[in-house]
Amino acid sequence: MPELPEVETTRRGIESSLIQHRIVRVLVRMPKLRWPIPAELSQLVTGKTVQRVTRRAKYILLQVDGGSVLIHLGMSGSLRLLQSDLTPGKHDHVDFHLDSGRLLRFNDPRRFGSILWLENDPLDHPLLVNLGPEPLSDGFDGDYLYGRSRGRKVAIKTLLMNNQLVAGIGNIYASEALFMAGIRPDRRAGRVSRARYRTLAACIKEVLNRAIAMGGTTLRDFINADGQPGYFKQTLMVYGRGNQPCSKCRTLLKQIRLGQRSSVFCSRCQR
DNA sequence: ACGAAGCCCTGCAAGC
DNA sequence: TGCTTGCAGGGCTTCG
Numbered sequence: 001m002p003e004l005p006e007v008e009t010t011r012r013g014i015e016s017s018l019i020q021h022r023i024v025r026v027l028v029r030m031p032k033l034r035w036p037i038p039a040e041l042s043q044l045v046t047g048k049t050v051q052r053v054t055r056r057a058k059y060i061l062l063q064v065d066g067g068s069v070l071i072h073l074g075m076s077g078s079l080r081l082l083q084s085d086l087t088p089g090k091h092d093h094v095d096f097h098l099d100s101g102r103l104l105r106f107n108d109p110r111r112f113g114s115i116l117w118l119e120n121d122p123l124d125h126p127l128l129v130n131l132g133p134e135p136l137s138d139g140f141d142g143d144y145l146y147g148r149s150r151g152r153k154v155a156i157k158t159l160l161m162n163n164q165l166v167a168g169i170g171n172i173y174a175s176e177a178l179f180m181a182g183i184r185p186d187r188r189a190g191r192v193s194r195a196r197y198r199t200l201a202a203c204i205k206e207v208l209n210r211a212i213a214m215g216g217t218t219l220r221d222f223i224n225a226d227g228q229p230g231y232f233k234q235t236l237m238v239y240g241r242g243n244q245p246c247s248k249c250r251t252l253l254k255q256i257r258l259g260q261r262s263s264v265f266c267s268r269c270q271r
Numbered sequence: 272a273c274g275a276a277g278c279c280c281t282g283c284a285a286g287c
Numbered sequence: 288t289g290c291t292t293g294c295a296g297g298g299c300t301t302c303g
Contacts, residue, residue: 001296034279034298058297075296076281091281110280112297127299154274163298170297260276261296 002073004058004135004168005211006230010079011055013225014104017081018050018062025097029088034074034114037094041117045069045096057131057167061122068122069096074112080105081225131167135204140166142198149189149197156192157185158259160204169204171261173211175239177204184270185263186256210235238264 002010026042038044048064055061060079062069071079084103088095094106094115106115118125133139148165149156159165160174169177178185180203183196192200216230223229237247242255246266255264 003297032280072297074280074298108280109282110296112280152273158274161297171295259274262294 001075001170001172002058002077002216003170003173005173005208006216007055007058007060007073007168008212009216009224009230010073011053011060014060014079014081015053017100017102017225018053018098018104020049020051022047022049022099023064023096024099025095027095027097028093029095030091030093030111033093033108033111034072035116037115038117041069041115044117056123056128057134057163058170059128061118063122067117067119070114070116070118070122070125070127071106072114074108074110074114076110077106077108077113078223079225080107080223080227130164132163132165133167135166135169135201136208140201140205142194142201145201146192146194146197149192152189154189155186155258156183156189157263158261159189161259161261166204169208171263172236172239173204173207175264176207176237179238179265179270180207182270184267185265186258187271238266240264 023045026045028037028042031037044067045064050062050064052063053060054063058072060071062071081102082105084097084101091109092105092107096104098104122128133144149159152159157174157178160169161171175185177200181196181200183192183200214230215224215228238253241253242264244253245251246253246269249266249268251266251268253264254267255262257263
Protein backbone atom coordinates (compact mmCIF):
# COMPACT_ATOMS: atom_id res chain seq x y z
CA MET A 1 0.00 0.00 0.00
CA PRO A 2 1.61 3.16 -1.18
CA GLU A 3 2.78 5.49 1.54
CA LEU A 4 5.18 8.37 1.11
CA PRO A 5 8.21 6.28 0.03
CA GLU A 6 6.21 4.35 -2.54
CA VAL A 7 4.64 7.50 -3.94
CA GLU A 8 8.02 9.20 -4.08
CA THR A 9 9.49 6.14 -5.82
CA THR A 10 6.70 6.35 -8.37
CA ARG A 11 7.18 10.08 -8.84
CA ARG A 12 10.88 9.66 -9.48
CA GLY A 13 10.19 6.81 -11.87
CA ILE A 14 7.83 8.76 -14.09
CA GLU A 15 9.31 12.25 -13.84
CA SER A 16 11.88 12.23 -16.63
CA SER A 17 9.56 10.49 -19.09
CA LEU A 18 6.85 13.10 -18.57
CA ILE A 19 8.59 16.43 -18.24
CA GLN A 20 8.50 18.47 -21.45
CA HIS A 21 6.39 15.80 -23.08
CA ARG A 22 2.95 16.51 -24.46
CA ILE A 23 -0.11 14.49 -23.46
CA VAL A 24 -1.71 13.57 -26.78
CA ARG A 25 -4.63 11.45 -25.58
CA VAL A 26 -6.32 10.55 -22.31
CA LEU A 27 -8.38 7.37 -22.12
CA VAL A 28 -10.62 6.80 -19.09
CA ARG A 29 -12.02 3.28 -18.95
CA MET A 30 -13.34 3.42 -15.41
CA PRO A 31 -14.17 6.83 -13.96
CA LYS A 32 -15.47 5.48 -10.65
CA LEU A 33 -12.59 5.85 -8.22
CA ARG A 34 -12.57 7.38 -4.73
CA TRP A 35 -14.28 10.29 -6.46
CA PRO A 36 -15.45 10.27 -10.06
CA ILE A 37 -12.80 11.27 -12.56
CA PRO A 38 -14.07 14.58 -14.02
CA ALA A 39 -15.70 14.01 -17.39
CA GLU A 40 -13.81 16.96 -18.81
CA LEU A 41 -10.37 15.70 -17.73
CA SER A 42 -9.44 14.44 -21.17
CA GLN A 43 -10.44 17.65 -22.87
CA LEU A 44 -8.59 19.77 -20.30
CA VAL A 45 -5.35 17.82 -20.44
CA THR A 46 -5.04 16.75 -24.07
CA GLY A 47 -2.46 18.80 -25.91
CA LYS A 48 -0.84 20.12 -22.73
CA THR A 49 2.85 19.69 -21.96
CA VAL A 50 3.91 18.43 -18.54
CA GLN A 51 6.02 21.05 -16.79
CA ARG A 52 6.69 19.46 -13.41
CA VAL A 53 5.98 16.23 -11.57
CA THR A 54 5.77 16.88 -7.85
CA ARG A 55 4.54 15.19 -4.70
CA ARG A 56 2.67 16.50 -1.67
CA ALA A 57 1.94 13.92 1.04
CA LYS A 58 0.79 10.86 -0.91
CA TYR A 59 -0.46 12.89 -3.85
CA ILE A 60 1.35 13.10 -7.18
CA LEU A 61 0.84 16.26 -9.20
CA LEU A 62 1.37 16.45 -12.94
CA GLN A 63 1.64 20.19 -13.51
CA VAL A 64 0.66 21.49 -16.93
CA ASP A 65 -0.25 24.94 -18.19
CA GLY A 66 -3.32 26.16 -16.34
CA GLY A 67 -3.54 23.46 -13.72
CA SER A 68 -2.51 20.07 -12.43
CA VAL A 69 -3.61 16.48 -12.61
CA LEU A 70 -3.76 15.19 -9.05
CA ILE A 71 -3.22 11.46 -8.64
CA HIS A 72 -3.61 9.44 -5.43
CA LEU A 73 -2.72 5.76 -5.53
CA GLY A 74 -5.04 4.84 -2.68
CA MET A 75 -4.24 1.42 -1.32
CA SER A 76 -3.60 -0.60 -4.40
CA GLY A 77 -2.85 1.89 -7.17
CA SER A 78 0.17 2.04 -9.42
CA LEU A 79 1.42 4.13 -12.33
CA ARG A 80 3.46 2.49 -15.04
CA LEU A 81 5.23 3.69 -18.13
CA LEU A 82 4.51 1.42 -21.08
CA GLN A 83 4.58 1.37 -24.86
CA SER A 84 1.32 2.96 -25.96
CA ASP A 85 0.13 -0.04 -27.96
CA LEU A 86 0.22 -2.42 -25.00
CA THR A 87 -3.17 -4.07 -24.46
CA PRO A 88 -4.81 -3.00 -21.20
CA GLY A 89 -5.48 -5.58 -18.52
CA LYS A 90 -7.80 -5.83 -15.58
CA HIS A 91 -8.08 -2.67 -13.47
CA ASP A 92 -6.15 -0.55 -15.99
CA HIS A 93 -8.49 2.39 -15.48
CA VAL A 94 -6.76 5.34 -17.16
CA ASP A 95 -4.12 5.87 -19.86
CA PHE A 96 -2.24 9.10 -20.53
CA HIS A 97 -0.71 8.82 -23.98
CA LEU A 98 2.46 10.85 -24.56
CA ASP A 99 4.00 12.31 -27.68
CA SER A 100 6.95 9.97 -27.15
CA GLY A 101 4.90 6.91 -28.07
CA ARG A 102 4.73 5.78 -24.48
CA LEU A 103 1.85 5.96 -22.03
CA LEU A 104 1.35 6.45 -18.33
CA ARG A 105 -1.12 3.81 -17.18
CA PHE A 106 -3.06 3.98 -13.91
CA ASN A 107 -4.05 0.61 -12.44
CA ASP A 108 -5.97 0.28 -9.18
CA PRO A 109 -7.81 -2.95 -8.22
CA ARG A 110 -9.48 -1.57 -5.12
CA ARG A 111 -10.24 1.83 -6.63
CA PHE A 112 -9.43 3.75 -3.48
CA GLY A 113 -7.23 6.00 -5.58
CA SER A 114 -8.28 9.19 -7.29
CA ILE A 115 -7.53 11.34 -10.32
CA LEU A 116 -8.72 14.93 -10.25
CA TRP A 117 -8.14 18.14 -12.14
CA LEU A 118 -6.96 21.13 -10.10
CA GLU A 119 -6.97 24.59 -11.53
CA ASN A 120 -4.51 27.26 -10.51
CA ASP A 121 -2.30 26.62 -7.47
CA PRO A 122 -2.86 22.99 -6.48
CA LEU A 123 -1.73 23.65 -2.91
CA ASP A 124 -4.84 25.79 -2.42
CA HIS A 125 -7.11 22.85 -3.14
CA PRO A 126 -9.18 21.63 -0.16
CA LEU A 127 -7.48 18.23 -0.28
CA LEU A 128 -4.02 19.75 0.08
CA VAL A 129 -4.46 22.99 1.96
CA ASN A 130 -4.81 21.44 5.40
CA LEU A 131 -1.98 18.94 5.17
CA GLY A 132 0.72 19.02 7.80
CA PRO A 133 4.42 19.42 6.99
CA GLU A 134 6.34 16.94 4.89
CA PRO A 135 8.12 14.62 7.33
CA LEU A 136 11.38 14.90 5.39
CA SER A 137 11.36 18.69 5.48
CA ASP A 138 13.21 20.87 7.97
CA GLY A 139 9.88 22.14 9.26
CA PHE A 140 9.21 18.74 10.76
CA ASP A 141 11.07 17.83 13.95
CA GLY A 142 10.56 16.59 17.49
CA ASP A 143 9.70 19.99 18.87
CA TYR A 144 6.94 20.35 16.30
CA LEU A 145 5.48 16.96 17.22
CA TYR A 146 5.75 17.73 20.91
CA GLY A 147 3.91 21.01 20.50
CA ARG A 148 1.13 19.56 18.38
CA SER A 149 0.58 16.59 20.68
CA ARG A 150 -0.03 18.47 23.94
CA GLY A 151 -3.41 17.62 25.39
CA ARG A 152 -4.07 14.92 22.81
CA LYS A 153 -5.34 11.62 24.13
CA VAL A 154 -5.13 9.60 20.93
CA ALA A 155 -2.60 6.84 20.58
CA ILE A 156 0.69 8.19 19.31
CA LYS A 157 0.54 5.92 16.28
CA THR A 158 -2.87 7.29 15.32
CA LEU A 159 -1.44 10.78 15.66
CA LEU A 160 1.44 9.98 13.31
CA MET A 161 -1.02 8.74 10.71
CA ASN A 162 -3.03 11.95 10.87
CA ASN A 163 -2.13 13.82 7.70
CA GLN A 164 -3.19 17.15 9.17
CA LEU A 165 -0.33 16.76 11.62
CA VAL A 166 2.32 15.28 9.39
CA ALA A 167 1.75 14.24 5.80
CA GLY A 168 2.32 10.88 4.19
CA ILE A 169 2.98 8.50 7.10
CA GLY A 170 0.78 5.41 6.98
CA ASN A 171 0.52 2.22 8.95
CA ILE A 172 3.79 0.67 7.81
CA TYR A 173 6.13 3.54 8.55
CA ALA A 174 4.35 4.69 11.71
CA SER A 175 4.79 1.16 13.07
CA GLU A 176 8.44 0.94 12.05
CA ALA A 177 9.39 4.38 13.33
CA LEU A 178 7.79 3.71 16.72
CA PHE A 179 9.69 0.46 17.03
CA MET A 180 12.93 2.17 16.12
CA ALA A 181 12.23 4.89 18.69
CA GLY A 182 11.22 2.39 21.38
CA ILE A 183 7.77 3.91 21.91
CA ARG A 184 4.60 1.86 22.36
CA PRO A 185 2.10 2.64 19.59
CA ASP A 186 -0.81 2.80 22.04
CA ARG A 187 0.80 5.38 24.32
CA ARG A 188 -1.24 8.56 24.59
CA ALA A 189 0.30 11.19 22.35
CA GLY A 190 0.06 13.90 24.98
CA ARG A 191 2.09 11.88 27.45
CA VAL A 192 5.28 11.48 25.46
CA SER A 193 8.20 13.71 26.41
CA ARG A 194 9.91 16.26 24.20
CA ALA A 195 13.11 14.22 24.22
CA ARG A 196 11.32 11.12 23.00
CA TYR A 197 9.58 13.09 20.26
CA ARG A 198 12.98 14.28 19.10
CA THR A 199 14.13 10.69 18.87
CA LEU A 200 10.93 9.73 17.10
CA ALA A 201 11.18 12.49 14.50
CA ALA A 202 14.72 11.38 13.67
CA CYS A 203 13.54 7.78 13.37
CA ILE A 204 10.69 8.79 11.05
CA LYS A 205 13.11 10.57 8.74
CA GLU A 206 15.52 7.68 8.80
CA VAL A 207 12.96 4.98 8.08
CA LEU A 208 11.41 7.02 5.25
CA ASN A 209 14.77 7.80 3.67
CA ARG A 210 15.88 4.20 3.88
CA ALA A 211 12.62 3.00 2.34
CA ILE A 212 12.90 5.47 -0.54
CA ALA A 213 16.48 4.33 -1.13
CA MET A 214 15.22 0.76 -1.46
CA GLY A 215 12.38 1.65 -3.80
CA GLY A 216 9.62 1.39 -1.19
CA THR A 217 7.82 -1.53 0.39
CA THR A 218 6.01 -4.13 -1.70
CA LEU A 219 3.58 -6.18 0.36
CA ARG A 220 1.39 -7.47 -2.43
CA ASP A 221 0.43 -4.69 -4.80
CA PHE A 222 3.05 -2.02 -5.07
CA ILE A 223 5.18 -1.77 -8.19
CA ASN A 224 7.13 1.18 -9.49
CA ALA A 225 6.84 2.86 -12.88
CA ASP A 226 8.93 0.11 -14.45
CA GLY A 227 6.79 -2.64 -12.95
CA GLN A 228 9.38 -3.60 -10.35
CA PRO A 229 8.65 -4.16 -6.64
CA GLY A 230 10.33 -2.31 -3.75
CA TYR A 231 12.70 -4.09 -1.44
CA PHE A 232 12.06 -2.49 1.94
CA LYS A 233 9.73 -5.27 3.04
CA GLN A 234 12.68 -7.45 3.94
CA THR A 235 13.84 -4.90 6.47
CA LEU A 236 10.49 -4.40 8.24
CA MET A 237 10.93 -5.03 11.95
CA VAL A 238 7.32 -5.15 13.18
CA TYR A 239 4.79 -4.42 10.44
CA GLY A 240 3.10 -7.66 9.39
CA ARG A 241 5.08 -9.66 11.96
CA GLY A 242 2.48 -10.16 14.68
CA ASN A 243 3.21 -13.16 16.91
CA GLN A 244 6.73 -13.49 15.53
CA PRO A 245 9.81 -12.98 17.71
CA CYS A 246 11.15 -9.45 18.08
CA SER A 247 14.33 -9.09 16.05
CA LYS A 248 16.05 -7.39 19.00
CA CYS A 249 14.95 -9.38 22.08
CA ARG A 250 13.05 -12.41 20.70
CA THR A 251 9.92 -11.58 22.71
CA LEU A 252 6.82 -12.43 20.67
CA LEU A 253 5.49 -9.29 18.98
CA LYS A 254 1.99 -8.21 19.99
CA GLN A 255 -0.74 -7.33 17.54
CA ILE A 256 -3.50 -4.93 18.59
CA ARG A 257 -5.95 -2.62 16.86
CA LEU A 258 -5.68 1.15 17.10
CA GLY A 259 -8.17 3.36 15.31
CA GLN A 260 -9.32 0.47 13.11
CA ARG A 261 -5.74 -0.26 12.12
CA SER A 262 -3.70 -3.32 12.87
CA SER A 263 -0.68 -2.43 14.99
CA VAL A 264 2.29 -4.61 15.86
CA PHE A 265 4.86 -3.84 18.53
CA CYS A 266 7.29 -5.35 21.04
CA SER A 267 6.03 -4.94 24.59
CA ARG A 268 9.59 -5.23 25.89
CA CYS A 269 11.48 -2.94 23.51
CA GLN A 270 8.69 -0.36 23.25
CA ARG A 271 7.46 1.48 26.35
C1' DA B 272 -11.64 20.79 18.76
C1' DC B 273 -11.38 16.14 19.44
C1' DG B 274 -12.11 11.26 18.77
C1' DA B 275 -14.42 7.20 17.19
C1' DA B 276 -16.78 4.91 13.66
C1' DG B 277 -18.51 4.36 8.79
C1' DC B 278 -17.79 4.00 4.09
C1' DC B 279 -15.83 3.18 -0.55
C1' DC B 280 -13.59 -1.43 -3.09
C1' DT B 281 -11.30 -5.98 -4.54
C1' DG B 282 -8.19 -9.79 -3.60
C1' DC B 283 -6.74 -13.17 -0.84
C1' DA B 284 -6.71 -16.55 2.94
C1' DA B 285 -9.02 -19.27 6.13
C1' DG B 286 -12.89 -22.00 7.52
C1' DC B 287 -16.65 -25.11 6.62
C1' DT C 288 -13.90 -28.09 -4.76
C1' DG C 289 -16.63 -24.25 -3.95
C1' DC C 290 -18.85 -21.49 -1.20
C1' DT C 291 -18.94 -17.79 2.71
C1' DT C 292 -16.65 -14.84 5.86
C1' DG C 293 -13.15 -11.81 7.51
C1' DC C 294 -9.51 -8.88 6.87
C1' DA C 295 -6.42 -5.61 4.63
C1' DG C 296 -6.53 -0.29 4.65
C1' DG C 297 -6.18 5.80 3.07
C1' DG C 298 -8.63 9.24 4.25
C1' DC C 299 -12.74 11.82 3.76
C1' DT C 300 -17.16 12.16 6.10
C1' DT C 301 -20.41 11.85 9.67
C1' DC C 302 -21.76 11.52 14.27
C1' DG C 303 -21.28 11.99 19.30
